[in-house]
Amino acid sequence: MRLREGLLLAVIAAVSIAAPVHAATHTINISLVTFDPAVLTVNVGDTVIWRNNSFLQHTVTRGINCQPASGGFDSGIMDPDGQFSFTFANTGSFDYFCLLHCIAGMRGTVVVEIAPVPIAATTWGGIKALYRTVR
Ligand SMILES: [Cu+2]
Numbered sequence: 001m002r003l004r005e006g007l008l009l010a011v012i013a014a015v016s017i018a019a020p021v022h023a024a025t026h027t028i029n030i031s032l033v034t035f036d037p038a039v040l041t042v043n044v045g046d047t048v049i050w051r052n053n054s055f056l057q058h059t060v061t062r063g064i065n066c067q068p069a070s071g072g073f074d075s076g077i078m079d080p081d082g083q084f085s086f087t088f089a090n091t092g093s094f095d096y097f098c099l100l101h102c103i104a105g106m107r108g109t110v111v112v113e114i115a116p117v118p119i120a121a122t123t124w125g126g127i128k129a130l131y132r133t134v135r
Helices: 002-015
Strands: 025-031 034-036 039-043 047-052 061-064 083-087 092-097 107-113 119-124 127-132
Touching: 025 039
Parallel strands: 025 047, 039 107
Antiparallel strands: 025 034, 047 083, 061 092, 092 107, 119 127
């Protein structure tokens, strides 16, 4: 009986080992006067990189209706081939625009969600267990 309990504890310990956190990196391409994709959904902790693939200067400025938000991210002027990155630590919907071309409709949104918790199922002999991997 003690041996079986010990074995069960060992199995529980094995599945409790933390899985590595995999924060993803996403790219938004800037071409002419558009952000592509204009709406991007990511998970908390992910990083977004905006790459200026146009021949124009642009900015990535947090705000809505062409009005910068206080305390938001701002790339400043990005020259052609420049890039800007930002890591999203909180959930929410983050509107942004280009200061130079907002009137022309150069706007985008990053939607940040909580990463789904993976659920796994395993069977050992007659024991079936559901567990979540620790992130
Ligand atoms: Cu622009």
